[in-house]
Amino acid sequence: MSRLALVNIAVLGLLIGGALVAHLTGHAFLVTLATKAAIFALAGVGLNFALGYGGLVSFGHAAFFGIGGYVTGILASHAMSGTPLTTLPYTMNGTNEMLAIWPMVLLVSGLAALAIGALSLRTSGVYFIMVTLAFAQMIYWFAIGWPAYGGEDGLSFYVRNTFPGVPTMRPLNYFLICTALLLLALGFTAVVMRARFGLALQAARRNTQRTVAVGIRPFGIRLTAFVISAMITGLAGSLYADLNRFVSPAMLNWHMSGEIMVFIILGGVGRLMGPVAGAVVFVTMEHLLGGITEYWQVLLGLVLLAIVLWAPGGIVGMLSGRGRDNAH
Amino acid sequence: MRTDPILEIRGLRKSFGALIATDDVSLTLMPGEIHALIGPNGAGKSTLIKQIVGELSADGGEVRFEGQRIDSLDAAARARLGLARSFQVSSVIPDFTVLQNVCLAVQGGSGRSYGFLRPVLSDPALTEPARFHIQQAGLDGREDFAAAALSHGERRKLEVAMALALRPRAFLLDEPMAGMGTEGAGQLVALLSDLRSEAPILLVEHDMDAVFRLADRISVLVYGRIIATGTVDEIRGNPEVRRSYLGEEA
Amino acid sequence: MLIFEQLLNGLQYGMTLFLMAAGLTLVFGVMGLINLAHGSLYMIGAFACAVVAAATGSFWLGVAASLAAAAAAGALMELLVIRRLYRRDHLDQVLATFALILIFSEGTRWLFGSFPLYLTLPPSLSGTVTLPGGLVYPVFRFAVIVLGLAIAGGLFWLMRGTRLGIRIRAGEADREMIGALGVDISKLYTVVFALGAALAGLAGALVGAVQSVQVGMGEPVLILAFVVVVIGGIGSIGGALVSAILVGMTDSLGKALLPGMLAQVMPQAAANTLGASLASMSVYILMAVVLVWRPTGLFGARA
Numbered sequence: 072m073s074r075l076a077l078v079n080i081a082v083l084g085l086l087i088g089g090a091l092v093a094h095l096t097g098h099a100f101l102v103t104l105a106t107k108a109a110i111f112a113l114a115g116v117g118l119n120f121a122l123g124y125g126g127l128v129s130f131g132h133a134a135f136f137g138i139g140g141y142v143t144g145i146l147a148s149h150a151m152s153g154t155p156l157t158t159l160p161y162t163m164n165g166t167n168e169m170l171a172i173w174p175m176v177l178l179v180s181g182l183a184a185l186a187i188g189a190l191s192l193r194t195s196g197v198y199f200i201m202v203t204l205a206f207a208q209m210i211y212w213f214a215i216g217w218p219a220y221g222g223e224d225g226l227s228f229y230v231r232n233t234f235p236g237v238p239t240m241r242p243l244n245y246f247l248i249c250t251a252l253l254l255l256a257l258g259f260t261a262v263v264m265r266a267r268f269g270l271a272l273q274a275a276r277r278n279t280q281r282t283v284a285v286g287i288r289p290f291g292i293r294l295t296a297f298v299i300s301a302m303i304t305g306l307a308g309s310l311y312a313d314l315n316r317f318v319s320p321a322m323l324n325w326h327m328s329g330e331i332m333v334f335i336i337l338g339g340v341g342r343l344m345g346p347v348a349g350a351v352v353f354v355t356m357e358h359l360l361g362g363i364t365e366y367w368q369v370l371l372g373l374v375l376l377a378i379v380l381w382a383p384g385g386i387v388g389m390l391s392g393r394g395r396d397n398a399h
Numbered sequence: 400m401r402t403d404p405i406l407e408i409r410g411l412r413k414s415f416g417a418l419i420a421t422d423d424v425s426l427t428l429m430p431g432e433i434h435a436l437i438g439p440n441g442a443g444k445s446t447l448i449k450q451i452v453g454e455l456s457a458d459g460g461e462v463r464f465e466g467q468r469i470d471s472l473d474a475a476a477r478a479r480l481g482l483a484r485s486f487q488v489s490s491v492i493p494d495f496t497v498l499q500n501v502c503l504a505v506q507g508g509s510g511r512s513y514g515f516l517r518p519v520l521s522d523p524a525l526t527e528p529a530r531f532h533i534q535q536a537g538l539d540g541r542e543d544f545a546a547a548a549l550s551h552g553e554r555r556k557l558e559v560a561m562a563l564a565l566r567p568r569a570f571l572l573d574e575p576m577a578g579m580g581t582e583g584a585g586q587l588v589a590l591l592s593d594l595r596s597e598a599p600i601l602l603v604e605h606d607m608d609a610v611f612r613l614a615d616r617i618s619v620l621v622y623g624r625i626i627a628t629g630t631v632d633e634i635r636g637n638p639e640v641r642r643s644y645l646g647e648e649a
Numbered sequence: 650m651l652i653f654e655q656l657l658n659g660l661q662y663g664m665t666l667f668l669m670a671a672g673l674t675l676v677f678g679v680m681g682l683i684n685l686a687h688g689s690l691y692m693i694g695a696f697a698c699a700v701v702a703a704a705t706g707s708f709w710l711g712v713a714a715s716l717a718a719a720a721a722a723g724a725l726m727e728l729l730v731i732r733r734l735y736r737r738d739h740l741d742q743v744l745a746t747f748a749l750i751l752i753f754s755e756g757t758r759w760l761f762g763s764f765p766l767y768l769t770l771p772p773s774l775s776g777t778v779t780l781p782g783g784l785v786y787p788v789f790r791f792a793v794i795v796l797g798l799a800i801a802g803g804l805f806w807l808m809r810g811t812r813l814g815i816r817i818r819a820g821e822a823d824r825e826m827i828g829a830l831g832v833d834i835s836k837l838y839t840v841v842f843a844l845g846a847a848l849a850g851l852a853g854a855l856v857g858a859v860q861s862v863q864v865g866m867g868e869p870v871l872i873l874a875f876v877v878v879v880i881g882g883i884g885s886i887g888g889a890l891v892s893a894i895l896v897g898m899t900d901s902l903g904k905a906l907l908p909g910m911l912a913q914v915m916p917q918a919a920a921n922t923l924g925a926s927l928a929s930m931s932v933y934i935l936m937a938v939v940l941v942w943r944p945t946g947l948f949g950a951r952a
Binding site: 262263265266267268269270271273274277278280281282283284285286287288292295 | 452454473474475476478479483484486490491492493494495499502503504506507508510511512513514515516517518519520522525561564565
């Protein structure tokens with residue numbers, strides 16, 4: 072077994088094993104912390120799909136994280152109050168079932184990504200970074216100014232949504248739901264990146280001109296990757312909303328976009344397990360350093376700076392003894 | 400015997416501001432031939448290639464491929480019609496293996512890149528033609544090497560394999576001999592000569608030795624204009640060509 | 650008359666954005682670097698102004714301090730971190746400068762706390778001025794417009810008419826060439842970076858004087874400055890000026906007019922909130938429209 076595979080297994084083992092140990096020793100809070108790490112990892116897996124494999128440096132993925140959260144919050148709050156979302160053209164009611172909410176989340180974040188991606192992908196390089204940032208900011212301001220769902224104060228829905236046969240309020244149960252989705256997303260990414268689509272996406276990142284010269288149009292490939300990436304991150308947003316039973320414009324803020332990127336960089340760009348390692352380290356740092364000083368983000372900044380300047384392969388890169396670039 | 404040209408360019412024009420890069424250029428590529436395009440640096444050869452493959456849009460004139468106008472098609476669509484090109488500086492996907500690079504080309508030519516589940520390397524529809532073309536280009540045994548680890552000459556062969564994978568109706572080769580040592584150059588000339596049986600070649604080249612050995616016809620491009628087209632002997636004997644191009648080389 | 654006043658407000662806002670965007674677009678154009686920490690330099694300028702003005706009682710010394718502190722912080726940032734990033738890809742630049750934001754913001758919070766500081770304008774700037782046509786307008790806002798235009802003029806002169814400008818433009822065109830010409834490129838980069846930083850610091854001081862000085866104040870402005878740079882075209886000072894004014898106008902007129910227009914079709918309270926958020930969105934809609942039309946901005950080089 073390669074060193075990279077060992078590192079990958081160790082990362083997942085740390086997350087899942089850590090949560091199980093915390094549960095068995097009665098540290099429910101730590102289980103919730105692991106759940107947060109799993110959700111952030113899922114958001115990172117989503118962004119990594121476009122950024123790591125496709126080279127699309129989206130600085131606006133908070134938009135999809137937030138959209139996932141708001142779709143969840145809105146559906147749940149309507150289910151709670153018993154009022155329909157809309158009566159035109161036909162009556163549409165809220166729901167508090169995760170299995171009904173998730174498809175809706177995937178649909179809405181996918182559609183938003185289709186629109187944002189179609190416009191942003193007309194540009195490249197620095198323009199793409201700034202344009203995706205700006206579109207996310209646009210949605211952020213819209214959420215703040217839209218009074219129906221809490222505006223600046225956000226929207227609470229008190230009870231976690233339900234999953235058939237599983238009491239979701241128990242921390243370990245919810246952790247397992249989130250981790251199952253994370254594993255699904257990881258598996259999906261691994262499969263897609265070995266298939267035709269993944270080959271074309273990675274080729275377009277490394278050498279666009281060559282990719283065109285063999286008859287592949289990068290635009291459609293990239294747009295598809297952007298949409299899939301947004302759907303995964305949107306799903307993470309939905310889980311995050313359910314974790315806190317609360318959504319607010321902070322989920323849409325550009326700091327969130329930056330943090331999702333940070334998960335990837337801490338872990339290692341374009342590596343399957345990069346976002347998982349990054350999210351685990353991020354949440355751990357937040358918890359440990361945050362306990363020491365409220366200014367822990369200074370330390371986060373220094374660590375991040377050090378990794379960008381001296382260890383561009385991230386944690387997975389360091390541990391597996393390889394620099395940046397994809398290991399298939 | 401009269402045959403229709405595979406590739407026909409009529410009155411192609413392109414200027415960048417005051418600089419006229421392509422000035423009313425017409426040329427044809429006939430089935431089975433190697434047509435060399437020569438000219439001094441800055442004559443507009445690369446600009447012409449870019450217009451033919453669709454990376455640059457022409458200001459005027461037309462490009463016909465197998466009788467059909469392709470001016471409005473983008474570069475990817477032209478590649479799928481079978482217009483295969485190589486680049487002045489070797490252009491492959493460096494961190495893909497040789498096999499992955501050629502599979503990419505097979506996949507591109509097939510027009511089906513939206514497969515999400517089946518692994519490329521266990522899809523015989525991709526790997527079988529890819530292995531065949533790798534062998535054709537003389538790279539067998541190198542399938543699992545990363546393209547970045549290949550020698551310069553091997554990378555040239557990989558580009559040829561990728562071009563072959565497009566099931567080309569015409570090759571556009573932009574200075575394939577550039578940077579090749581003597582021995583490598585000999586091998587490559589032999590490979591290009593074999594390629595002719597697959598499809599005709601429009602060959603942009605500075606290596607006059609290779610051009611004179613390979614070409615059936617030669618066109619000379621100077622300051623964006625074609626000043627002469629003819630057989631090797633005709634071009635060698637053309638006083639204007641000698642003065643404006645070959646004379647300088649001698 | 651209300652419209653005219655709003656146009657002036659838009660122009661004034663545009664000028665502040667221009668001061669921010671000028672540095673960003675120069676650094677993009679010359680060094681090919683995306684610098685998120687530009688907003689931190691804005692914040693540093695504002696804090697320097699507030700602290701020095703409070704200590705000395707002179708707003709003018711505060712403004713001078715904002716220029717000096719931001720330029721110094723900029724030069725230091727360039728020497729320690731930024732110059733390691735020129736050859737990196739944009740992703741590394743985004744992350745490293747994002748890290749700088751975390752360090753600067755939390756560091757400032759540690760030094761000054763989370764409570765906002767306030768600046769008092771000197772009497773000479775706190776009155777109103779009567780403009781031709783009878784419009785009464787705050788002196789300070791008017792001064793910002795004049796100052797912004799003067800700085801824009803100065804930058805044009807710098808770029809077109811001085812040796813430094815010629816070197817900067819040569820560096821934009823061809824990095825290796827100016828190295829070959831014997832220009833010390835790393836010194837040039839430090840100077841350009843510090844110049845952009847000083848302008849951002851000045852913008853921070855000017856905005857801090859009418860709003861408040863607090864941690865995180867640079868972030869909304871930074872993102873709008875990005876929008877300005879994208880609309881104007883990366884590397885173009887002229888483009889930044891035109892698009893800063895366009896963005897400033899769109900924002901001000903949107904905020905002033907949209908609530909009233911929406912109130913025709915919905916209750917006033919709802920119209921106010923929706924109008925305000927639509928006005929904030931209008932700038933981004935403007936950007937989307939420009940990009941559909943010209944993907945490299947109004948004055949950007951064609952890709």
